Amino acid sequence: MSEPARLHMALQKSGRLSDYSRDLLRDAGLRILHGKNDLTARAENFPIDLMFMRDDDIPTFVSDGVCEFGIVGRNVLEEFALGEAAARFEIVAPLGFGRCSLKIAAPERATYEGPRALAGQRIATSYPRLLRAFLDRHGIDATIVKMNGAVELAPRLQIAAFICDLVSTGATLEANGLRAVETVLDSEAVLIRSLKPGAPDKADASEKLLRRIGGVLATQESKYIVLNAPEEALARIAEILPGADSPTIIPLHGRPGHFAVQAVCQESVFWETLQNLKGAGASAILVMPIEKMML
Numbered sequence: 406m407s408e409p410a411r412l413h414m415a416l417q418k419s420g421r422l423s424d425y426s427r428d429l430l431r432d433a434g435l436r437i438l439h440g441k442n443d444l445t446a447r448a449e450n451f452p453i454d455l456m457f458m459r460d461d462d463i464p465t466f467v468s469d470g471v472c473e474f475g476i477v478g479r480n481v482l483e484e485f486a487l488g489e490a491a492a493r494f495e496i497v498a499p500l501g502f503g504r505c506s507l508k509i510a511a512p513e514r515a516t517y518e519g520p521r522a523l524a525g526q527r528i529a530t531s532y533p534r535l536l537r538a539f540l541d542r543h544g545i546d547a548t549i550v551k552m553n554g555a556v557e558l559a560p561r562l563q564i565a566a567f568i569c570d571l572v573s574t575g576a577t578l579e580a581n582g583l584r585a586v587e588t589v590l591d592s593e594a595v596l597i598r599s600l601k602p603g604a605p606d607k608a609d610a611s612e613k614l615l616r617r618i619g620g621v622l623a624t625q626e627s628k629y630i631v632l633n634a635p636e637e638a639l640a641r642i643a644e645i646l647p648g649a650d651s652p653t654i655i656p657l658h659g660r661p662g663h664f665a666v667q668a669v670c671q672e673s674v675f676w677e678t679l680q681n682l683k684g685a686g687a688s689a690i691l692v693m694p695i696e697k698m699m700l
């Protein structure tokens with residue numbers, strides 16, 4: 406019997422998304438044999454090969470159909486898409502890691518009273534298309550200075566008055582005497598798939614992979630909640646449980662009028678949620694992680 410056709414997925418070789426991307430695939434049950442300097446890796450137990458590359462190249466590989474799937478920051482993806490006539494990829498799911506924002510920043514002491522302050526100025530960035538789109542939306546004409554890295558240095562070197570770069574904690578801006586003044590894009594890593602028609606013999610594996618990744622993403626937010634409550638509190642408790650359809654309600658042995666409630670909550674469960682459940686009459690509240698889920 407011939408081997409099933411193998412899928413290809415483009416991942417960042419080494420950088421902020423690399424470990425998270427590999428962890429996601431591992432959680433989806435893929436056993437990956439990979440040496441530190443390998444540019445490709447094979448899943449032992451699933452028909453998929455991984456291709457490791459600079460994150461900037463991932464949208465191209467997926468758009469061209471060389472890789473059916475890829476994981477890349479929305480910032481890199483949208484910058485790429487603005488340079489293309491038509492999208493040849495689709496976003497399958499946001500992945501919840503690599504969260505950052507593309508922001509315009511000014512020297513700490515400079516006055517800034519809104520986008521008009523950018524008119525006629527020089528702005529340094531590695532994201533010229535996203536920045537241009539932002540400026541166009543605000544009807545502002547400014548000069549974009551393209552830099553490939555160390556953008557935060559531009560004001561100090563008097564290359565530009567403003568910068569437009571990724572910000573997460575804000576520590577880099579602060580260390581360079583800058584402050585954020587506008588948000589151009591909020592970003593996180595996304596799973597993308599090629600819109601180029603793939604080989605029909607890969608369709609099954611694609612669907613299986615998407616279901617598995619969907620299962621991992623669903624479990625990351627989801628919790629299993631168990632609590633006890635008197636009958637009169639049940640309706641209110643069902644309303645409070647976040648993202649839970651029809652909880653299971655079981656009578657408590659030896660305590661007439663009291664029930665155990667069990668539910669899968671598919672939205673975040675915060676301390677505040679527990680406080681609200683308690684306030685509604687719940688007791689002995691347990692919140693447990695879910696290891697696997699297939700919806």
Ligand SMILES: Nc1ncnc2c1ncn2[C@@H]1O[C@H](COP(=O)(O)OP(=O)(O)OP(=O)(O)O)[C@@H](O)[C@H]1O
Pocket residue numbers: 417418419420421422458459460461477478479480481503504505571572573574592593594
């Ligand atoms: N400070 C940050 N916090 C969280 N996520 C970030 C941060 N900076 C960047 N990212 C996200 O991680 C992605 C990869 O960042 P990284 O710094 O590893 O990229 P890079 O230097 O361009 O790497 P490569 O060598 O692959 O081109 C970014 O495109 C962005 O989506």
Ligand SMILES: O=P(O)(O)OC[C@H]1O[C@H](OP(=O)(O)OP(=O)(O)O)[C@H](O)[C@@H]1O
Pocket residue numbers: 421554555570571572573574575576577578
């Ligand atoms: O707001 P912060 O938490 O300080 O993060 C922002 C910094 O993170 C990114 O760079 P990175 O550290 O990935 O280095 P790079 O520019 O070499 O890719 C980004 O380009 C900023 O410089």
Ligand SMILES: [Mg+2]
Pocket residue numbers: 459460461
């Ligand atoms: Mg890059």
